[in-house]
Amino acid sequence: GNQTGGSIEILGGEANLWYGGDIKVTTGRSTLTSSGTLYISTADAGLVGDAGSMFTSTGNSTEGHGGMMHFYTGDGTKSAGGLLFLVGTTTEAAGSDILVSAGGTRETGVTGGQVSITAGIAASSDPGRGGSPGGDILMTSGSSLGQNISLDTGGSAFVSAGASTSAEGGAVHFMTGQSALTSSGSLSIQTADSGPMGTSGAIEVVTGNSTAYDSGYISIQTGPSTMGTAGDIGLAVGAAGETDGGDVLIAAGDTLAQSTKGGVVMISAGAGKSMDLEDGGDGGVIAVSGGESYGSNSMLNAGGDLLVSGGSAATGMGGNIHLVSGYSASTSSGEVAIG
Numbered sequence: 001g002n003q004t005g006g007s008i009e010i011l012g013g014e015a016n017l018w019y020g021g022d023i024k025v026t027t028g029r030s031t032l033t034s035s036g037t038l039y040i041s042t043a044d045a046g047l048v049g050d051a052g053s054m055f056t057s058t059g060n061s062t063e064g065h066g067g068m069m070h071f072y073t074g075d076g077t078k079s080a081g082g083l084l085f086l087v088g089t090t091t092e093a094a095g096s097d098i099l100v101s102a103g104g105t106r107e108t109g110v111t112g113g114q115v116s117i118t119a120g121i122a123a124s125s126d127p128g129r130g131g132s133p134g135g136d137i138l139m140t141s142g143s144s145l146g147q148n149i150s151l152d153t154g155g156s157a158f159v160s161a162g163a164s165t166s167a168e169g170g171a172v173h174f175m176t177g178q179s180a181l182t183s184s185g186s187l188s189i190q191t192a193d194s195g196p197m198g199t200s201g202a203i204e205v206v207t208g209n210s211t212a213y214d215s216g217y218i219s220i221q222t223g224p225s226t227m228g229t230a231g232d233i234g235l236a237v238g239a240a241g242e243t244d245g246g247d248v249l250i251a252a253g254d255t256l257a258q259s260t261k262g263g264v265v266m267i268s269a270g271a272g273k274s275m276d277l278e279d280g281g282d283g284g285v286i287a288v289s290g291g292e293s294y295g296s297n298s299m300l301n302a303g304g305d306l307l308v309s310g311g312s313a314a315t316g317m318g319g320n321i322h323l324v325s326g327y328s329a330s331t332s333s334g335e336v337a338i339g
Contacts, residue, residue, distance in 0.1 A: 149197065
């Protein structure tokens with residue numbers, strides 16, 4: 001037999017002035033049932049070889065645009081055709097990848113190509129039937145079915161913006177959908193529940209280090225509201241079933257430089273900024289209290305203490321404690337009550 005199988009090449013006609021000839025392959029049509037299916041595939045490999053690859057590419061252009069590639073499925077009354085990109089299973093090595101990369105550019109002052117993934121629009125606006133919700137975007141890393149509790153971990157999910165050699169690196173934005181009539185969407189970041197032998201995953205929000213300038217800051221704030229109440233910010237530790245409750249730790253930054261001060265921890269209640277003469281509103285209250293105790297042992301089950309102390313010093317004077325009531329521009333200042 002032949003050492004190598006014969007090739008088949010199909011070429012459209014060449015042209016000197018206008019467009020070259022097209023190649024069109026269309027399956028058969030049925031007047032009553034389904035149209036024919038189009039199969040393009042390579043043959044299975046032999047005993048010691050690889051299966052043949054498949055290349056689909058458009059031509060290059062020296063003055064115009066490179067050819068565009070389109071993948072369309074047909075419309076349908078019951079359901080439009082789907083698109084499926086599926087990599088085969090590997091039996092004795094790592095799984096194969098799917099790589100999607102937008103085009104780069106060598107031109108000055110322009111950006112590289114975008115990768116845009118958009119779920120389907122629900123175009124029905126029928127208020128009687130309720131319309132339809134838009135499609136979801138689901139991105140899930142791979143599961144692990146292994147039994148080793150240390151090694152067989154699920155795949156991680158990475159979202160990373162582009163690096164830059166001189167200017168700022170790319171930003172990462174997470175924004176929920178806007179509603180023209182009711183509430184905007186919520187943003188939920190949470191780790192999954194743990195199994196019977198582990199802990200639930202941690203959430204870490206950390207800015208990067210800086211060698212020459214300030215490191216990045218973390219800003220958590222809710223939006224203003226014109227007619228309602230602005231959103232709250234809640235910091236709460238979950239209840240512990242069989243050990244001490246978890247702590248809430250707030251610490252300002254240390255400094256290692258000469259003649260500088262450590263960072264300030266400032267807790268300030270909201271101001272009542274209305275200038276109305278009848279009732280302009282009060283400033284908010286700061287309430288700091290030790291934890292309650294619900295135990296029945298009068299000797300052991302005490303309420304939590306409230307400790308307020310100035311900072312210690314190795315050689316100089318320790319920090320002071322100042323209790324000062326609020327100043328009033330027109331009436332009495334506030335009281336300081338200890339008891």
